[in-house]
Amino acid sequence: MTVNSVEVRHVSKRFTLRHTRSLKELAVWKSRGRDLTNIFLALDDVALSVRQGESVGLLGWNGSGKSTLLKLISGVMRPDQGSIGVRGRVAGLIEVGAGFHPDLTGRENVYLNGATLGMSRRQIDRLFDDIVDFSGVSRFLDTEVKFYSSGMFFRLAFAVAVHTEPDVFLVDEILAVGDEPFQRIAVARIQELCKEGRTLIMVSHDLPMVERICERGIVLREGHLEHDTDITSAIKLLRQTDRA
Amino acid sequence: MPLREPGIGGGLFYVARWRFLLMLLVRKELRVRYRGSVLGIMWSYVKPLVQFLVYYIALGVFLGLNKTSAYSIYLFSGIVAINFFNEIFGNATRSVVLNADLVKKIYLPRELFPVSMIWVALVHLVPQLIILMGGALLFDWRPGPLNLLAGVVALIIVAVLALGLGLLFSAVNVLFRDAENIVDLFLMVGTWASPVLYTWDKVYAKVPHWMWVIYQSNPLTPAVELMHYCFWYPATHQSPASLAKAVPPNLALWSLLSIFICMVALAVGQLVFARLQGRFAQEL
Numbered sequence: 236m237t238v239n240s241v242e243v244r245h246v247s248k249r250f251t252l253r254h255t256r257s258l259k260e261l262a263v264w265k266s267r268g269r270d271l272t273n274i275f276l277a278l279d280d281v282a283l284s285v286r287q288g289e290s291v292g293l294l295g296w297n298g299s300g301k302s303t304l305l306k307l308i309s310g311v312m313r314p315d316q317g318s319i320g321v322r323g324r325v326a327g328l329i330e331v332g333a334g335f336h337p338d339l340t341g342r343e344n345v346y347l348n349g350a351t352l353g354m355s356r357r358q359i360d361r362l363f364d365d366i367v368d369f370s371g372v373s374r375f376l377d378t379e380v381k382f383y384s385s386g387m388f389f390r391l392a393f394a395v396a397v398h399t400e401p402d403v404f405l406v407d408e409i410l411a412v413g414d415e416p417f418q419r420i421a422v423a424r425i426q427e428l429c430k431e432g433r434t435l436i437m438v439s440h441d442l443p444m445v446e447r448i449c450e451r452g453i454v455l456r457e458g459h460l461e462h463d464t465d466i467t468s469a470i471k472l473l474r475q476t477d478r479a
Numbered sequence: 480m481p482l483r484e485p486g487i488g489g490g491l492f493y494v495a496r497w498r499f500l501l502m503l504l505v506r507k508e509l510r511v512r513y514r515g516s517v518l519g520i521m522w523s524y525v526k527p528l529v530q531f532l533v534y535y536i537a538l539g540v541f542l543g544l545n546k547t548s549a550y551s552i553y554l555f556s557g558i559v560a561i562n563f564f565n566e567i568f569g570n571a572t573r574s575v576v577l578n579a580d581l582v583k584k585i586y587l588p589r590e591l592f593p594v595s596m597i598w599v600a601l602v603h604l605v606p607q608l609i610i611l612m613g614g615a616l617l618f619d620w621r622p623g624p625l626n627l628l629a630g631v632v633a634l635i636i637v638a639v640l641a642l643g644l645g646l647l648f649s650a651v652n653v654l655f656r657d658a659e660n661i662v663d664l665f666l667m668v669g670t671w672a673s674p675v676l677y678t679w680d681k682v683y684a685k686v687p688h689w690m691w692v693i694y695q696s697n698p699l700t701p702a703v704e705l706m707h708y709c710f711w712y713p714a715t716h717q718s719p720a721s722l723a724k725a726v727p728p729n730l731a732l733w734s735l736l737s738i739f740i741c742m743v744a745l746a747v748g749q750l751v752f753a754r755l756q757g758r759f760a761q762e763l
Contacts (some may be wrong), residue, residue, distance in 0.1 A: 310486030310586035321483030333584035350500035
């Protein structure tokens with residue numbers, strides 16, 4: 236029996252575009268009431284569920300709500316309406332290197348970032364060598380990360396993230412950096428994670444890569460869920476819709 | 480494994496499960512604070528010493544407050560407590576905004592940031608306590624168990640109050656950066672609003688009773704007085720009869736009230752923090 240890893244139940248998310256901060260603005264805001272043009276509906280009644288072990292590509296042009304949806308699933312943001320359920324531990328590669336601190340060494344950052352992504356000390360100890368091998372920056376492990384090149388930084392951060400052993404794996408536009416050989420092993424690693432039965436939800440504008448990694452594609456457009464089908468058809472459907 | 484809603488933590492109780500990350504955050508904070516510094520952690524000895532000297536010379540010598548016996552111990556034991564409070568409260572208030580990068584991208588119990596500031600402040604507290612004890616020993620300090628208990632209770636009151644207020648203001652600070660300026664004001668007033676530099680009886684003699692009640696209701700006041708009872712009073716070697724003059728009336732009762740007020744502050748802080756933290760990621 237397959238169970239759902241992620242359930243998104245009629246979720247909506249609004250953002251306030253212009254924030255009132257000064258006293259004058261607050262006074263105006265109070266007297267006129269909430270300005271409706273000031274509200275942006277990033278997600279509008281989106282419902283979907285992802286089975287365990289599935290790999291799903293979230294597709295859509297800029298501003299379609301993909302990243303917002305990912306942030307809601309990871310728990311960084313909370314939905315305004317509807318609810319979300321997740322089974323097991325979620326690790327978001329919402330942005331590689333978030334949680335890295337430039338003044339700490341590579342080694343310290345591996346521990347800090349690993350712990351931030353929910354790993355225990357024992358887990359990091361066990362996987363430390365794998366992470367370093369994968370990143371290929373072992374020579375610079377005791378150098379502060381601020382002296383790293385952007386490629387080295389990315390590789391180390393990515394290495395930590397793909398070793399966190401989460402049940403649900405969220406990937407947002409992270410393969411854009413890194414050179415081609417590294418991209419190749421990165422993709423291979425993600426495919427390996429899928430084979431291990433982990434659930435993958437991925438956002439990327441690199442459509443050929445999404446097609447290679449994912450089985451299922453979900454097309455979002457202006458906060459609405461437009462299509463939910465296999466990845467090849469989803470990409471085709473996305474390409475037919477011109478950007479709004 | 481059940482389906483679970485992401486982004487809902489168990490508040491402060493949940494922090495214990497993230498001990499490892501908490502420890503790393505504390506280490507990061509200390510490392511970052513002393514990066515590229517030759518003296519490093521030694522600064523946490525230098526700063527309070529200079530602060531102490533300034534107060535001692537200006538208030539003790541010039542204004543003649545050192546007529547109080549062992550005034551240097553009196554002064555420093557209060558400074559230590561207030562510094563501990565100021566550091567936790569001030570840092571905690573800014574902690575969420577300063578960690579915006581993490582808050583916006585990865586979900587973790589955000590209470591970790593204010594809580595980690597207690598440990599950072601503790602690291603700075605220990606050297607000050609050592610200096611304080613060393614100084615007190617010069618005055619032949621012989622504390623009893625009750626004195627030491629008072630010191631421990633004082634520091635707990637300070638830490639809990641600072642964490643409660645820190646949680647409250649760090650959450651508000653995400654929405655309104657005014658909070659950190661308000662906190663700076665609090666901290667400025669804090670040193671003077673409790674008997675750190677002067678003795679309590681000067682207040683007692685000057686103000687009407689209702690103001691005395693307000694003065695004593697500030698949990699920092701009994702905390703500082705407990706610090707005096709711990710470090711200063713046993714260093715003055717007064718006859719037991721003079722305890723009534725050295726320690727304000729009903730100190731034990733006021734301390735209990737302080738503990739209660741601190742618990743309320745912590746509960747309110749946690750409640751507001753929990754209410755607002757759902758909005759952190761989009762407001763930062």
